[in-house]
Amino acid sequence: MKMTFRWYGKDDKIPLRYIAQIPGIDGVVASLIDIPVGEVWPISELIKLKDCINSYSLNFEVIESVNVHESIKLGEKSRDKYIENYKQTLKNLSNIGIKTVCYNFMPIFDWTRTNLAKPLSDKSTVLSFDYDMLKDLEPNDLFDIVKNGSADVVLPGWELDRLNEIEELFQKYKNINEENLWSNLKYFLQEIIPVAQECDINMAIHPDDPPWSIFGLPRIITCKENLQRLVDLVDSPRNGITLCSGSLGPRKDNDIPDLIRYFGAQNKIHFAHVRNIKSTNTYSFYETAHLSDEGNLDIYEIMKAYDDIGFKGCIRPDHGRMIWGEVGMPGYGLYDRALGIAYFNGINEAIKKAKNV
Numbered sequence: 001m002k003m004t005f006r007w008y009g010k011d012d013k014i015p016l017r018y019i020a021q022i023p024g025i026d027g028v029v030a031s032l033i034d035i036p037v038g039e040v041w042p043i044s045e046l047i048k049l050k051d052c053i054n055s056y057s058l059n060f061e062v063i064e065s066v067n068v069h070e071s072i073k074l075g076e077k078s079r080d081k082y083i084e085n086y087k088q089t090l091k092n093l094s095n096i097g098i099k100t101v102c103y104n105f106m107p108i109f110d111w112t113r114t115n116l117a118k119p120l121s122d123k124s125t126v127l128s129f130d131y132d133m134l135k136d137l138e139p140n141d142l143f144d145i146v147k148n149g150s151a152d153v154v155l156p157g158w159e160l161d162r163l164n165e166i167e168e169l170f171q172k173y174k175n176i177n178e179e180n181l182w183s184n185l186k187y188f189l190q191e192i193i194p195v196a197q198e199c200d201i202n203m204a205i206h207p208d209d210p211p212w213s214i215f216g217l218p219r220i221i222t223c224k225e226n227l228q229r230l231v232d233l234v235d236s237p238r239n240g241i242t243l244c245s246g247s248l249g250p251r252k253d254n255d256i257p258d259l260i261r262y263f264g265a266q267n268k269i270h271f272a273h274v275r276n277i278k279s280t281n282t283y284s285f286y287e288t289a290h291l292s293d294e295g296n297l298d299i300y301e302i303m304k305a306y307d308d309i310g311f312k313g314c315i316r317p318d319h320g321r322m323i324w325g326e327v328g329m330p331g332y333g334l335y336d337r338a339l340g341i342a343y344f345n346g347i348n349e350a351i352k353k354a355k356n357v
């Protein structure tokens with residue numbers, strides 16, 4: 001597997017030269033965050049981004065994410081225009097050597113949390129999701145939470161100008177149930193996957209985070225059965241998943257090592273996110289350090305499962321805690337994610353050496 005680190009481009013407070021110093025790092029996962037959703041990503045910008053990353057001897061193979069325009073998720077007439085743009089973006093990405101594209105199909109909201117800086121007992125802070133709290137919130141309250149907790153960084157998916165369209169979007173989603181969303185996803189994949197095939201690009205859907213409905217909106221990429229339904233929508237080796245342990249993990253029926261083996265056996269895992277979470281009740285949880293003892297997930301078993309399937313793709317630590325006085329994008333500081341990589345490297349070395357005994 002190739003160890004990677006998510007980087008938010010030139011405005012990221014973490015410089016590439018620091019990322020290049022993480023032991024065992026292979027590359028970064030990045031995107032063009034300034035391009036509005038639905039527009040074609042210009043090749044000139046992509047070349048600049050790639051050259052910048054490569055100049056630190058870091059590889060650039062994975063895009064996270066090329067987001068899907070709401071009109072595609074809603075199945076509106078205008079979707080065809082956005083699908084054509086998406087295809088052109090895939091072609092441009094292929095031209096600079098991108099091998100994997102992460103995307104998601106969550107209505108309106110990307111990842112959702114009710115607190116971006118929940119203090120743990122050691123005074124580190126983490127992102128958390130409290131279902132009881134969400135029940136009393138309106139969607140615009142969530143934008144306030146994200147704005148106030150984001151250390152003056154605009155978090156992808158939570159751009160404030162989106163607030164203006166929220167009411168209208170909710171109105172449109174009134175007519176969209178889970179089955180409608182599935183059929184809109186199928187329409188999208190039937191168009192996109194043949195192009196991905198030509199471009200030699202793996203499409204890797206990210207699970208919904210958290211993996212259940214919020215504000216009554218349908219969410220479908222949530223569990224083993226639905227992930228299988230996704231890969232069966234369009235039968236192609238290019239139609240796969242980003243297996244995110246922290247997104248799927250809050251659901252008790254999602255056994256992460258089992259999911260890795262099950263979808264790994266079908267060669268459907270194109271990208272891996274590893275992080276830990278701790279549940280506080282059925283629908284509430286907070287993020288923790290990567291260490292198995294800190295959360296619900298057994299990270300050794302997860303890395304063992306990746307080793308068992310001979311995973312060759314890119315893997316990255318997902319969100320980290322904010323520690324050691326670092327100020328930055330919640331979940332995306334340098335220190336705790338670098339600790340995550342050191343931990344994964346240690347586990348991998350132990351797994352490999354134990355096998356040779």
Ligand SMILES: [Mn+2]
Binds near residue numbers: 206244245246247318
């Ligand atoms: Mn993830």
